[in-house]
Amino acid sequence: MSLNTEVLHKLTQIVGENYIFTDIETRNHYGHDETEDYVFPPSVVVKPANTSEVSAVIKLANEYKIPTTPIGARTGLSGGALSIYEGIGLSLERLNKILEIDEQNLQVTVEPAVITQVLRETVAEKGLFYPVDPSSMGSCWIGGNIAENSGGARAVKYGVTKDYVLNLEVVLPNGDIIWTGANTLKNSTGYNLTQLMIGSEGTLGVITKAVLKLLPKNSHNVLMLVPFYKAQEACEAVSAIFRAGIIPSALEFMERDAIDWTLKYHDDISINVDDKVQAHLLIEVDGNYPEILMIEAEKIMSVVEQFEIDEVLFADTEDTKKALWKMRRSVAEAVKSNSIYKEEDTVVPRYMLPELLTGIKRIGAKHGFKSVCYGHAGDGNLHVNIIKGDMTDDNWQTQVPIGIREIFELTVSLKGTLSGEHGIGYVQKNFMDIAFSRSHLELMESIKRVFDPNNILNPGKIFPDHLT
Amino acid sequence: MSLNTEVLHKLTQIVGENYIFTDIETRNHYGHDETEDYVFPPSVVVKPANTSEVSAVIKLANEYKIPTTPIGARTGLSGGALSIYEGIGLSLERLNKILEIDEQNLQVTVEPAVITQVLRETVAEKGLFYPVDPSSMGSCWIGGNIAENSGGARAVKYGVTKDYVLNLEVVLPNGDIIWTGANTLKNSTGYNLTQLMIGSEGTLGVITKAVLKLLPKNSHNVLMLVPFYKAQEACEAVSAIFRAGIIPSALEFMERDAIDWTLKYHDDISINVDDKVQAHLLIEVDGNYPEILMIEAEKIMSVVEQFEIDEVLFADTEDTKKALWKMRRSVAEAVKSNSIYKEEDTVVPRYMLPELLTGIKRIGAKHGFKSVCYGHAGDGNLHVNIIKGDMTDDNWQTQVPIGIREIFELTVSLKGTLSGEHGIGYVQKNFMDIAFSRSHLELMESIKRVFDPNNILNPGKIFPDHLT
Structure with missing residues (x-):
């Protein structure tokens, strides 16, 4: 759609002609x-300066029923x-x-476009810890993390974004500005709109501030990096570690090809991987007492040694850890x-x-595609990269979607x-019928309509095409 | 309302004449x-045996537009x-x-009427831990805990009910049965109806199973029990302990009168309390390594010793801990x-x-009421008991509600x-305008209508009278 000059003029009045x-x-x-190679340009890009400009833009969009897509770091x-x-x-x-690091209450108030790693580093200078660390944390923003309920490697011990959001300032699709909750650790006061907003992928409101x-x-x-001769056994070791009473601060799985x-x-990272190795687990424990961490690391060793493994690499310097x-x-x-x-986020x-890993390989074999799997095994979160390789375009278009459906089933x-x-967004919406009646x-759509009766905010996401 | 014989007959057909x-x-x-001395009897009590009977009752109630109140352990x-x-x-x-303790995935599936303490003890036999421990855990049920998003003493380290619920089977007000999510630690798949249901106080659906x-x-x-000469300083010590890098597993505050x-x-509990003591903190740290706990206890000691305190009692036996x-x-x-x-749950x-504690005392003095305060100080959660004592009935009826409003403001x-x-329920609903526009x-009410257009499920709760 091309927007008429009246709308463009009003938008200019709100954000100023430079934005x-x-x-x-x-x-x-x-x-x-970062989603495959999709490009869907908006008709106009606006860059409001603050909550009240966001509100004015949304109010205008609602009045003229203009589709409006909140745009973050575009790492999604x-x-x-x-x-x-x-x-x-x-x-x-x-x-x-x-906006504020509250050292007394161990809270931080941020705007949405703060880079997650910047947030982590800034609070770390005060001896504080924001644990959520998506792989893209060097470039993704906290607002997008909230919109998608991002996780990351440390979620296995520390939880995901939803576990750190106390309160949100949100611009609703009618332009109203609300704080969803309170800045408290506990809250039994009305419906939990904070949690409803988290992971709603910008379809219910625009997040303009967050208290974390x-x-x-x-x-x-x-x-430590543990090489397994069988990928299956690497997966089996994951739950065995928890059953031994250990909660690692990270427990990551990588198939051979991924490494x-x-x-x-x-080529600046060098690790020797024996030919027989099929998969690795990257395992971290953290705490304040090195002697306890050594005890825990030994317990982990005694678990993984029950499987067929190659020599374990202990990262003994900060440089090795970084690598x-x-x-x-x-x-x-x-x-x-x-x-x-194509990446799936099972x-x-x-x-x-x-069982998931075996099934994925079986489905791939059936439909003729290869996959590279890795992810946050401690959470049961396996990223499945389906590789086109030398598959024909025709098979890629026809067979792969059938295979993906089978993987989700x-x-x-x-x-x-x-x-x-990663969220459902645009690419997974037509698989939603597998998870939900x-x-x-x-x-869910009725809830969307309560917030956004004109369907202006991030339309075309989450809900299957047949529903909308 | 008295229900007609047709409805009673149909209800009997669903649950059987013994129920x-x-x-x-x-x-x-x-x-x-357990709310003050209120009594609001239903017209009929039914005791369905399972989810499908719950669904049939709700469907009938919806058809005939009969107010229906889910009843748990009645410890609310x-x-x-x-x-x-x-x-x-x-x-x-x-x-x-x-229904199932899944030791492989560290999950348990329960029905709503499982007593919280029974759940805790049953999983403990398998070396597992369900941390949420409301004071009423010996009699309250997990279903009610979910409906109210209950906390308890260990929330300060381990979080509240909402942090342990992975998935819920819910009977919706139209009788439909859904699972709200998946049995996974991470989930970015559609709106988080699990979290929306938690703390919704039985107004959006009836919880019939939960995966925790x-x-x-x-x-x-x-x-350890730390006696403070000044109640204010006990409160100040709370955040000082966290700032020292300690996350206690419990951090409870009790005013002198409470003790x-x-x-x-x-009279079977005996503790010597010096006349000068105005308040206590009950502080617990937990873990797997006693030597670390001793280090942490010493750190806590060095924090509380910066305030005016009496002799600290270390509970050195299980019996003392229990007492x-x-x-x-x-x-x-x-x-x-x-x-x-009257109890408030600020x-x-x-x-x-x-500041809250000082303000409460100031407001009490202004309106002529005494209060006894205690609670989960580590979470900032202070239970305020407003005492009638020898206040006149007239002042109790007129002054106290004004004072409560000021406390909430x-x-x-x-x-x-x-x-x-504790939730909003019936007694706090007319204060909701203080927290929300x-x-x-x-x-919130529009969300209620999406789920329950006929307003049959737990009507008269959460929303202020002027709104409904």
């Missing part, structure tokens, strides 16, 4: 995120920031301040650079991981679900 | 909970289980089974036995506690809210 863009370069730039993997129906691309980039819980920062950690491709992609984490965090990028691919109860049958941390989806 | 009651004794029995403190508009009293008592997260059980704890009344009420916890858990009962009272960011001005863990309340 409204209709040129094709800018629109394209804001029309893609489910297409949540894509302007599917054009309209207004609402970039939150100017709301980028850490912080923890005291731990001083020590131990990191190989990453080592090829980053191992860089390797883990670069897998997605490395896969992307290697082939056209999640199951952790003990079901081995398997996931749900194992009491899991479609997305652990029609009446359940209609219930 | 439907219209006699006044039974109706009165199910017409009260906000009147959530009271049948304000009579109708059907839906007792969940027969859904009382622990468990932790490995810690083996050790250290418990005195409790010791009088339970101290019994004392803390009995405060509410002891206050109740001592005087007519919650603020923890550093605001001293103070709480909200300190970035806190009306209820930390009219449009915010209307948004």
